[in-house]
Amino acid sequence: MSAPFGIEIFAPKDSLQIEGEYAGEKYAVKPPRPHPSFQDYIAQVSDSLGVVWVKALATPAPTDAYGNALRAAVDKIAEQVGLKYGPPEKTDFLLPGAMWDAPQYWLNALEDGQRYYSYVWKRPHNQLEDDLESVFLGASAFGGGQGGVIIEYASTRMADHEKELETKLADLF
Numbered sequence: 001m002s003a004p005f006g007i008e009i010f011a012p013k014d015s016l017q018i019e020g021e022y023a024g025e026k027y028a029v030k031p032p033r034p035h036p037s038f039q040d041y042i043a044q045v046s047d048s049l050g051v052v053w054v055k056a057l058a059t060p061a062p063t064d065a066y067g068n069a070l071r072a073a074v075d076k077i078a079e080q081v082g083l084k085y086g087p088p089e090k091t092d093f094l095l096p097g098a099m100w101d102a103p104q105y106w107l108n109a110l111e112d113g114q115r116y117y118s119y120v121w122k123r124p125h126n127q128l129e130d131d132l133e134s135v136f137l138g139a140s141a142f143g144g145g146q147g148g149v150i151i152e153y154a155s156t157r158m159a160d161h162e163k164e165l166e167t168k169l170a171d172l173f
Contacts, residue, residue, distance in 0.1 A: 002129035004153045006032030007043055009131040010050040016043060024165060031056075037077060037149060044161065052161040057140075058148035067106035067139070070147040071117060074139045077149055078119040081137060085126045088119040088137075111141035123156075131155055 002009050007016065007029065020028035026044045034041070037058050044053035063070045082088060093116045094101060100109035109115035118138030121128060128135070136152045 002132050002153070003033075004054045004151075005034060005038075005041060005056060007041070007051060007054050009052070009054070009129075009153070009155045010157070012050050013045045013047070016045070016051070025161075026053075037073070038151070044158075046157075046161040046164055048164070049155075049157050049161055052155045052158045054153040056151050058150070060142045060146040060148045062145055063107055063141075063147040065104045065107050065145075067110065067117070067147070070107070070110075070139050070149075073149050074117060074119070074137060077151065078137055081119070081121065081135060081151070085121040085128060085135060088121045088126070091116050091118045091120070093117075107141055107145065107147060110139060110147065111143060131157075133158060 016027065017030040018027045019030055022028070022042065024044065025046065026042050029041050029043045031041045035056065038056035039059040040057040042055040043051050045051050058073070061069070078088060094109060095114045098109055098114035100112060100114055106115065110117065116138070118136060120134060120136050122134040123132070133154045133156045138150055139147060140150050141147045
């Protein structure tokens with residue numbers, strides 16, 4: 001059983017230290033084992049399935065327009081995650097025809113959704129625990145010249161929970 005940051009996948013909601021609530025059955029949580037690179041943690045929790053998704057967000061930090069420090073931070077965490085799950089699939093992609101295509105606009109392109117910089121570990125290619133479907137690690141731009149690292153763990157039952165949520169939303173009509 002995997003437990004990113006000490007948050008066990010499929011653990012019931014009452015086992016979490018909840019600090020806040022978001023839409024879509026997501027909760028700000030205090031993890032038992034925080035990583036020094038991350039500040040905020042979110043768990044998506046199903047009443048019937050327990051924790052199905054965990055996300056950690058780094059503190060937004062000033063980033064140069066070229067994205068050098070942000071890429072280095074993502075790469076460093078990717079190396080750490082890779083020690084556990086093996087080699088990831090890396091994406092460093094600028095959309096064709098992107099307005100922010102010069103190197104000094106790297107952060108602008110990321111913020112506008114024209115650039116992607118991430119790593120993904122997914123089954124069956126990686127050595128994930130039986131309860132994990134994928135791990136996503138990426139660079140995120142927060143505006144004002146700031147960026148940060150995010151990581152998301154999706155369980156093998158995440159799709160089941162998304163169907164549950166759709167059913168609950170449909171019942172509102």
